[in-house]
Amino acid sequence: MKIIENGTRPSDIGGESNFTGHVRRDPIYMADAPSRLACGQVTFDPGARTRWHTHPVGQLLVITAGSGQVGTWDGDVRAVKAGDVVWFEPEEKHWHGASPTTGMTHIAITEAENGSAVEWLEPVSDEDFIKE
Ligand code: MN
Numbered sequence: 861m862k863i864i865e866n867g868t869r870p871s872d873i874g875g876e877s878n879f880t881g882h883v884r885r886d887p888i889y890m891a892d893a894p895s896r897l898a899c900g901q902v903t904f905d906p907g908a909r910t911r912w913h914t915h916p917v918g919q920l921l922v923i924t925a926g927s928g929q930v931g932t933w934d935g936d937v938r939a940v941k942a943g944d945v946v947w948f949e950p951e952e953k954h955w956h957g958a959s960p961t962t963g964m965t966h967i968a969i970t971e972a973e974n975g976s977a978v979e980w981l982e983p984v985s986d987e988d989f990i991k992e
Pocket of ligand 1: 913919956
């Protein structure tokens with residue numbers, strides 16, 4: 861057993877290769893093999909979102925604060941709020957982020973396959989992000 865104390869895992873700011881807008885990442889845990897677990901908290905300012913991306917064996921999101929949006933390549937955009945849980949299927953092309961006007965924080969729980977937990981793709985356009 862080990863306990864990783866709060867304050868020992870520095871926050872960082874997400875870059876343009878992965879995100880649009882202002883995003884803070886707070887690592888939770890990256891497990892060593894044989895586990896394939898990668899877990900982190902991500903906080904999106906209003907309007908911020910990931911790029912389009914896929915996960916080789918899926919991803920679970922736990923929305924922990926605020927309200928935001930999740931979208932899939934078929935054009936579906938859904939509102940999510942604190943307490944909601946979202947599952948993305950393996951290789952399902954998707955994005956997640958804030959709403960246009962409200963910030964959102966989630967915990968992302970992902971498993972790697974062959975050392976990779978995500979494939980980053982193109983940015984999510986404003987047209988795909990704002991579906992009202
Ligand atoms: Mn994802």
